[in-house]
Amino acid sequence: MTFELKQLPFKRDALAPHISARTIDYHYDKHHAGYVDTLNDLVSGTGYENTALEEIILKSFTQEDEQDIFNNAAQVWNHDFFWDSLSPDGGGNPEGELGRLIERDFGSYKDFRDAFEEAGTSEFGSGWVWLVIEAGKLKTVSTTDARLPLLYGQQPLICCDVWEHAYYLDYQNERNSFLTAFLDSLINWEHATEQLSIQGEGTTTAARGYQDAQADFARSGPVDKKAREAADALDDEEGEELRKAEENAADRS
């Protein structure tokens, strides 16, 4: 199996002036494509040759002599997720379930923005800032270099690349201005909502969603451990009880 460079989900100039076509040219053609090529070179002829990207990431992370593989595999995953986190029609305050969860877990949309910007600017060197769901609760986190929430049992809904290559041509050293533009004009809430529907909150609903989505899921995001456990539980006696309880609840409502 050879990993392929994911197609950009937008035209190269579609995010301007917030992210210029020139930045996309470098970021996509040099950085992202470079990670894909290097990963393919590194895993060629190894036990990882026919392994899913997420599995390579989780296994290589714990091996001291496989950090090159980890870094390139994780950066492929992160950039795939980052392009999907951007939209020419993005930005602003999400509606619906996601908007409700942001108010519940951050207090307000403004508090979410502050937390996201704080996480992004306080990451000292290269890294990423994320909106994740962990054990049913939304939070913002930052990760260093190629690290990603998958390593810590957190499910990402959105990410922003805060390596300098992501913003330096357009914003020079003003990382904060880049994060503001990301939140105001680019953040793709449709993608976040889709991820939320896949990840759920570790409930039996999420478990069913996981089973339904499993076939085309491999590159769309990791599966909540709890959702996996719930999916397994659905197959045994406990699952039978859960189903009955849900049906009773549905009858009452």
Ligand code: MN
């Ligand atoms: Mn990047």
